[in-house]
Structures are given as C-alpha cells and as structure tokens.
Amino acid sequence: NAGVTQTPKFQVLKTGQSMTLQCAQDMNHNSMYWYRQDPGMGLRLIYYSASEGTTDKGEVPNGYNVSRLNKREFSLRLESAAPSQTSVYFCASSFGDLLDTQYFGPGTRLTVL
C-alpha cells in the first residue's frame, strides 16, 4: 500500500517549456488535490477533483491545467512554465470531500529557469 505517489521528484525546466506532474493514489479515495508550497506562504490549493470526471479551481489555478484520468490518477500540467511557478508541488487525496482528512504525496520540487 503505497498511499499517494508522485513523479517526478525533481524537475528543472526552462521558461516556456511544458510538463506534466503525475499523481496516483491506491487508497480508493474519491477526492484528489494539487497544492503548491512556497517559502513563507504555506500550501495553496491549485485544483481539486471531487470525483472521477470532475475538476474545480482552487485558490491559484492560473497557468495550470489538470486531468482526473480515473479514480486513481490526477495529473497537473504546466503548458508554458514561468519562473513564478518554481515551487514544491504536493498532490493529496481524501476519501470524502474537502472537509475530510487529506493525505499527501512526497512532493515534486520544480525549478523554472
């Protein structure tokens, strides 16, 4: 039982490049989330998915797209990376909705040059 897994662990991009961050959970959770964490700012919600086939914007969605591929997988795409997107990205999941306890993956450290 791996919990929440994320790939890659580290990534360096040049401005304008695109990439997709992958997240998968094996806990049969219904909801999945993408956060970014910047120094001094805490975790901020980018997008979330309450169920397969649905996605909703969080606090900071600009510059990102998401796909809930199936119940297990939730990907985050940066179409044209910018230095302001340098951050640590965490995926999380919960059995219920946003009121429920969230379990976090190990994170992806992204640097955009």
Added chain:
Amino acid sequence: QKEVEQNSGPLSVPEGAIASLNCTYSDRGSQSFFWYRQYSGKSPELIMSIYSNGDKEDGRFTAQLNKASQYVSLLIRDSQPSDSATYLCAVNYGDMRFGAGTRLTVKP
C-alpha cells in the same frame, strides 16, 4: 478574505516542556480545523482534526478550538527532539486554507 494566520517562529522549547502553537482564522463560518506536521523536505502529515469548541486530546497532543475568538491551538506535552518540525494549521473554508506554519525546535 479566507485567512489563516500563524506565528512563523521559530519557537524553541527545551525537551520535556510544553510547546504551544497558535492559529487564528478569519471566517466565523468555518467548521473544520486541522493540524499538520511537516518535517524539513517532507510532506505534511495529519496530527489532529477538531470540529467542536473545546479540547481534543490524542496522546501528547491537545488541540483547542475557540470559535467565538476564532483561534485554534495545539499543545504538545513532554516535547521531544523528534517533535522539531513545522506545524501547519489548516482551516476548511469550502476549500482548505493553510497557514504558513510555525517552526518548532525542541532542544535536548
């Protein structure tokens, strides 16, 4: 505004002491509150959740909620060096909002 405020610290306490971490929030309508612990370079992990006014105890940890004053706190009794981490307060405003965290150092 959906704000969650924490003192960034660092908060330093000696081993065996009580560590007190505080968090204030801006929306009186919030119903659920969480404390997460995050070790350096790691992901957040849930310590406790609290939904009702009063105290909730779990081992060495006690969460306290006062909705009238809009604050939630975490007490760590008999602090250990292994408790040294950043503690994140989270408030559910319909989406989860996190504070920036308080860095705790427990000195042997």
